[in-house]
Amino acid sequence: MPKPSPQTPASLDAPQAAPQPASYEAGLQELEQLVAELESGQLPLDQLLGSYQRGAALLAFCRDRLQAVEDQIKVLDANGLKAWTAE
Numbered sequence: 001m002p003k004p005s006p007q008t009p010a011s012l013d014a015p016q017a018a019p020q021p022a023s024y025e026a027g028l029q030e031l032e033q034l035v036a037e038l039e040s041g042q043l044p045l046d047q048l049l050g051s052y053q054r055g056a057a058l059l060a061f062c063r064d065r066l067q068a069v070e071d072q073i074k075v076l077d078a079n080g081l082k083a084w085t086a087e
């Protein structure tokens with residue numbers, strides 16, 4: 001009888017690490033596609049959890065990118081740049 005691989009049980013429970021999107025826009029586009037798939041109700045049950053987890057990771061990625069830009073804008077504002085206003 002072959003010995004079970006020590007990675008077999010963990011591989012069933014642990015999600016595969018998906019690559020980070022190349023940009024905020026790419027992450028947002030993938031997130032929008034996942035949301036549409038989840039809302040359609042057409043995903044098989046075994047894919048729902050994985051899609052939800054990927055969506056949560058994409059949401060965190062997009063929030064982090066937006067926060068980084070907001071922090072950069074705060075630094076620029078603190079250095080005396082005036083806010084742009086539409087006339």
